Amino acid sequence: MAVASFPRTVAPLRILTAVPVCDGHDSAVTTINIELARHGLEVIYLGYHQSASAIVRAAIQEDVNVVGLSSYNGGHIVFFKEVADQLKKSGNGDIPVFGGGGGTITQADARVMKRQGTDRIYFAGTPLAKMMGEIKRAYARAAKPNAKFKGDRALARALTIAESGGKAPAIKRTGPAKSFVVGVAGPGGAGKSTLIDELTSRFLRANPTGRIALLANDPSHPDSGGAILGDRVSTIYAQDDRVFFRSLATRGSLTGLSAAAPAAIDILKASGEFDLILVESVGVGQESDPFRIFGKSPKLVDATLFVLAPYYGGLIQLQKIALLNGADLVALNKCDHAMALTAKAEIQARLNQNGKGQQLHPTTAAKHFDPGVDALFAAIAKLGDLPLSAGGEKACQMEVRS
Ligand code: B12
Ligand SMILES: Nc1nc2c(ncn2[C@@H]2O[C@H](COP(=O)(O)OP(=O)(O)OP(=O)(O)O)[C@@H](O)[C@H]2O)c(=O)[nH]1
Ligand SMILES: [Mg+2]
Numbered sequence: 010m011a012v013a014s015f016p017r018t019v020a021p022l023r024i025l026t027a028v029p030v031c032d033g034h035d036s037a038v039t040t041i042n043i044e045l046a047r048h049g050l051e052v053i054y055l056g057y058h059q060s061a062s063a064i065v066r067a068a069i070q071e072d073v074n075v076v077g078l079s080s081y082n083g084g085h086i087v088f089f090k091e092v093a094d095q096l097k098k099s100g101n102g103d104i105p106v107f108g109g110g111g112g113t114i115t116q117a118d119a120r121v122m123k124r125q126g127t128d129r130i131y132f133a134g135t136p137l138a139k140m141m142g143e144i145k146r147a148y149a150r151a152a153k154p155n156a157k158f159k160g161d162r163a164l165a166r167a168l169t170i171a172e173s174g175g176k177a178p179a180i181k182r183t184g185p186a187k188s189f190v191v192g193v194a195g196p197g198g199a200g201k202s203t204l205i206d207e208l209t210s211r212f213l214r215a216n217p218t219g220r221i222a223l224l225a226n227d228p229s230h231p232d233s234g235g236a237i238l239g240d241r242v243s244t245i246y247a248q249d250d251r252v253f254f255r256s257l258a259t260r261g262s263l264t265g266l267s268a269a270a271p272a273a274i275d276i277l278k279a280s281g282e283f284d285l286i287l288v289e290s291v292g293v294g295q296e297s298d299p300f301r302i303f304g305k306s307p308k309l310v311d312a313t314l315f316v317l318a319p320y321y322g323g324l325i326q327l328q329k330i331a332l333l334n335g336a337d338l339v340a341l342n343k344c345d346h347a348m349a350l351t352a353k354a355e356i357q358a359r360l361n362q363n364g365k366g367q368q369l370h371p372t373t374a375a376k377h378f379d380p381g382v383d384a385l386f387a388a389i390a391k392l393g394d395l396p397l398s399a400g401g402e403k404a405c406q407m408e409v410r411s
Contacts, residue, residue, distance in 0.1 A: 020173035021051045021234055021258070022149045025073040027064050028057035029088045034081035037111065041079065041140075046235035048141040051258045056242045061091040063248045067241060068096065068104050070254055072165035075128075075148040078108035085114050086121055093126035101162055105148065109135070154178040161253055164280055168255055171272040184281035186219070189393030190274060190288065192300035192309060194265065194332055195316035197292020200342035202243035203374040204316055204382065205287050210246035211386040212285055215396045219284040222253040222277045226266045226299075228291045229258045240289060253283065265290040265299030271309055284395060295329040302335045312337040312392050314385075319343055319352035327359045334363055337392065340370040340385055 026042055028035050035057040042052045053071045055064060068076050076096075080088060085108075093106045109131035114122075119130040128147075131140055152169040160183075167177040193201050205223060212221045225240035238256035241247065247254045257267035267273070270288065277286050288310060290299040300309045315336035321327060333339060333356075341349065341356055353371055360367040370388065372381035390397045 020152065020169075021049055021229075021236075021260070022075075022145060023051045023053065023071060023073045023169075024075050024077055024144070024148070025053045025055060025064070025068045025071055026077045026079065027055035027059040027067075029078060029080050029082060029084065030058055030060050031084070032080060032082035033057050034079070037081070037109070038077075038079035041077070041109075041137075042237060044137050044141060045144070046230055046237050047233050048145065049233045049235045050145070051229075051236045051238060051256075053238045053256050054242055061088065061095055064092050065095040065099065065101070066161075066248065066250070067254070069099065069101050069162045070165050071256060072152065072162065072169045073104060074150060075144075076104060076106045076108075077144075078106065080108060080110040081113050083113060085110055086118055086125070089122050089127045090125040097126070099162075100157070100159060107131075164253065164276065164282075165255065167276050168257075168269070168273050171276060172257065172260070172267065172269040174269075177272065177276055180276055180279040182279065182281040184220070184283075186281050186284045188222075188278045188283045188286045189312075189395060190278070190286045190310040191338075191389060191393070192288045192290065192302075192313045193316060194290040194293050194297065194299055194313065194336075195342075196294050196318065196321065199292070199316045199318040200372075200374045201289050201292075201316050202240040204340065204342055204372060204385075205289055206244040206246050207372075207374050207377070207379065207382045208287065208386050208389065209244070209249075209252060210377075211383065212395075213246060213249060213251060215386075215390070215398050216284060217399050218251075220251045220253065220282050222283040222286045223247060223255070224270065224273055224277070224286065224288045225254065225256045226270060226289060226291050227256060227258060229260050231261075234260070253277070259291060265293040265297040266309075274309065285389075285393060293332075295326070296331065298332065298335075303331070312389070314338040314340060314389070316340045316342050317352070317356065319346045319348035321352070324355060324359075327355060333359055336367070338370065338385065338388055339367055340372050340381075342372045342374050344371045344373045344381065345375065 045052045105128040107128040111133040158166050171177040227238045229236040236258035259267050262268040313336045315332045357369045370385040373379045
């Protein structure tokens with residue numbers, strides 16, 4: 010009997026959406042984002058009040074098909090041009106820019122914008138269904154290897170090809186780094202991305218020339234195949250040229266990571282560019298082992314950090330979380346929460362039972378310069394033999410002195 014063959018999967022169209030600098034009108038773009046995901050697109054949302062350079066960096070690293078801007082502050086003629094110009098100047102002019110801004114963008118403005126490189130403008134009153142159909146028709150294209158791409162775009166394209174199941178082009182080793190890879194898992198909304206961003210700020214301070222890569226996995230919607238890849242919204246420090254940030258949709262993989270995550274880690278390591286690679290899982294709970302720390306197959310990462318928030322349920326729920334048995338590092342985030350004291354005692358007791366000397370790191374990632382995050386970074390630096398200060402001080406030396 011013939012084996013049923015599945016239709017060849019077409020990689021979803023990836024779009025970066027953002028609201029320009031000095032503009033807080035984000036309700037339009039959040040409506041558009043969810044509609045795009047409902048129509049099968051992967052939406053990387055950068056947030057509001059975004060500079061042209063941040064948008065361009067994200068578009069390059071995410072290797073998107075197109076950039077969609079939602080602008081209400083009146084500065085659209087200058088801003089859209091700036092984004093298109095920066096893309097072109099950096100050798101990434103193949104990424105088109107389009108968007109909308111209701112009645113604030115007039116037909117006359119749109120004509121000027123078109124001449125200056127904006128692909129199209131959607132005006133007030135355009136039905137969502139019409140926009141979705143046009144966007145899919147205009148911007149869907151298969152990502153092919155392109156020898157002209159340099160730097161982060163070359164890396165980004167290799168990741169895109171790996172994501173779509175193809176054989177990624179060989180990566181040129183451009184740096185001497187031997188990457189230390191940390192997998193970060195934990196329930197949805199525990200603060201993984203915010204914590205990763207705070208760890209990134211400490212890495213950047215301690216390593217004046219080093220680079221860090223962040224691989225953020227988010228779930229694809231099982232109905233449409235689309236996804237809201239929203240981890241970039243929780244980041245501030247990741248908007249630095251020394252950070253390579255890539256969002257991955259799970260595209261049906263149920264492990265807590267995209268099926269392409271192992272290949273993506275290999276590609277990032279092969280570049281020799283990154284001293285530290287942090288891989289964020291989708292929000293996972295009681296049964297997942299995204300980084301294969303228990304299985305027979307080799308671990309995907311060098312160390313695992315499990316992040317919880319104080320509202321995990323109760324003692325029974327803690328007992329069910331298998332990753333607490335094997336995580337190298339455990340953080341209780343949102344320690345500004347009223348339930349944090351109890352949670353701290355309960356989780357530490359749970360870890361003590363493991364008998365592995367696992368220490369709980371209480372953190373408040375929403376607070377800058379949180380001493381708990383300092384201690385967590387020191388623990389990661391110690392495991393990965395990374396510098397803890399710009400003077401090259403190592404974590405173990407700090408410990409002896411304290
Ligand atoms: C909602 C709103 C607010 C909300 C914003 C809430 C939020 N979180 O977004 C609140 C009340 C907070 C607000 C505040 C302000 N607002 Co206001 N606001 C609006 C309002 C009423 C609607 C905008 C909107 O969301 N529309 C819904 C979207 C879905 O529809 P649309 O705009 O027609 O867009 C269509 C297309 O363009 C397309 N589209 C839009 N974006 C994108 C992006 C992509 C990728 C795609 C594909 C398509 C697309 O989708 C729609 C399809 O039909 C407009 C007036 C208006 N009627 O447009 C004023 C308006 C934009 N605001 C204005 C102003 C001045 C302000 C404030 C400065 C007021 C003040 N003095 O404090 C502040 C600034 C806030 C800030 N931090 O930036 C002015 C801007 C004037 C200008 N630029 O010249 C407007 C035009 C009102 C006016 N007539 O004065 N505002
Ligand atoms: N009060 C408080 N809020 C926090 C803290 N850390 C993060 N948050 C907020 O919690 C929300 C979720 O944070 P994220 O960092 O996106 O959480 P996440 O675990 O990455 O979420 P997913 O990727 O969707 O699973 C955001 O609104 C953060 O601002 C904290 O220490 N205290
Ligand atoms: Mg996240």
